[in-house]
Amino acid sequence: MHTSTNKPQLSFWQLWNMSFGFFGIQFGFALQNTNTSRIFATLGANPDDFALFWLAAPITGMLVQPIIGYLSDNTWHPVWGRRRPFFFIGAMLASIAMFLMPNSTLIWMAILVLWMMDSAINISMEPFRAFVGDKLNPSQQTAGFAMQTFLIGCGGVIASLLPSLFTNYLGVSNVPVNGAIPDTVRYSFYFGGTVFALSVLWTVFTTKEIPPEDLQQFHQEKKHNLGLIKAIKEIFGGFAKMPKTMVQLAVVQFFSWVALFAMWVYTTPSIAETVFHSTDAQSAAYQEGGNWVGIMFGVYGGVSALAAFVLPILAKMTSRKFVHMLCLVIGGVSLISIFAISSKEMLLLPMVGVGIAWASVLTMPYAILAGALPANRMGYYMGLFNFFVVIPQIIAGIVLGAMLKHFFDNQSVKVLMLGGVCMVVGGLFTLMVKDDAIVNN
Incomplete structure (x- = not known):
């Protein structure tokens, strides 16, 4: 591959085009994060089981992302390039799953489609992180990840x-009829599946990739690397070879993603109960709470989009790890504060803090990590790094339901408080991360 010293400086619109697929990918994740617990509840699931049902998301990420990262490192097509074939395949499969999800009529059907949808989204998403490392000089990488974060927020x-x-x-019904998913949720998934496909296709057809410098050598290495046993050994053997920075970031990621998982799974039942005073998912009040959670999540997404371009400036003035620490502490305190809020309008305020933290989670760890990785192993290590996103979610999925039932007296809002504490702890661990790369735009 081209070295970091001779990669061209890209314009704003080139950064936009190469990142635009993330706009659609986040459509998939946002609809999932906002509505999955609501769908489970509407189909009759108990909140104690939500976290277990949500395990589909982190487990598929753990299985899919390292493999896709490894395969994309060892892929080159003269027309499709290296990462774009995976963008395309994942987008088509994810769009199909998004049309199927709101038509689930039984809990097991919703769980199965969630596994399908998450697997497909991960196929598209993982190479986008490596895409930044492939195409940008270190001096532009923070800006590249910030552009992704901006589009994720939008x-x-x-x-x-x-x-x-x-x-x-549009006057669409928001009330379940005969136990079916409300029309508002169904139409949202249909619209989102279409946007997902079109956004990823925009990146696929507007952005070219840098070919390997020595194609003959690349193809020889590719034949050697793509054996199944070789791939498995490489993927899991990488844990022993991780750069020190990656190990330190893993600790930060653990606490950050426990917090985020808790928020995505339990915000809907928390707000429905504490603010809309309903635990019956078939009631209009519960579904109204579900809509309000969408507005809350929209606020944190919007704030993250704006914060995405401020964070690189602050990082240049201070350091990336200081900015990440500060953002996580703000987000954690904001999550904890939800416990004391009974007004739906006031619930938007802590979402501002969560949005600041979310922007940093999507930007700073990857920018710090990209500067510590070898260029020809970018996709592989970015995929491996995803283990430290999914492992904490798997652990949370296993234990949070039991904690809710046995320690928190089935008060979901207390799980949000626990998530806030974890986010603060993750922020404090950021101060231990080694980041010597130059921060520049």
Whole structure:
């Protein structure tokens, strides 16, 4: 591959085009994060089981992302390039799953489609992180990840607000009929599946990739690397070879993603119970709470989109790890504060803090890590790094339901408080991370 010293400086619109697929990818994740617990509840699931059902998300990430990262490192096509074939395949499969999800009529069907949808989204998403390392000089990498974060924020805002927009402006029914998923949620997933496909296709067809410098050598190494046993050994053997920075970031990621998982799984039942005073998912009040959670998540997505371009400036003035620490502490305190809020309008305030933390989670760890990785192993290590996103979610998925039942007296809002504490702890661990790369735009 081209070395970091001779990669061209890209313009704003080139950064935009190469990152635009993330707008659609976040449509998928935002609709999932905002509505999955609501779908489970509507189909009759008990909140104690939500976290276990959500295990589909982290487990598919753990299985899919390292493999896709490894395969994309060892892929080159003269037309499709290295990462773009995976963007395309994942987008098509994810769009199909998004059309299927709101048509689930039984809990096991929703769980199965969630596994399908998450696997497909991960196929598209993982190479996007490596894409930045492939195409950008270290001096532009923070800006590249910030552009992704901006588009993630924009996609998250629109997708999260869709059920409310369909209800308030198009008069679509927001009430379950005979136990079926409300029309607002169904139409939101249909719209989101279409946007997902079109956004990823925009990146696929507007952005070219840098070919390997020595194609003959690349193809020889590719034949050697793509054996199944070789791939498995490489993927899991990489843990012993991780750069020191990656190990330190793993600790930060653990606490950050426990917090985020807790928020995504338990915000809907928390807000429905504490603010809309309903635990019956078939009631209009519960579904109204579900719409309001979409608005809350839209706020944090919007804030993250704006914060994405401020964070690199602050990082240049201070350091990336200081900025990440500060953002996580703000986000953690904000999550904890939800416990004391009974007004739905006031719930938007802590989402501002969560949005600041979310922007940093999507930007700073990857920018710090990219500067510590070898260029020809970018996809592989980015995929491996995803283990430290999914492992904490798997652990949380296993233990949070039991904690809710046995320690928190089935008060979901206390799980959000625990998540806030974890986010603060993750922020403090950021101060231990080694980051010697130059921060520049």
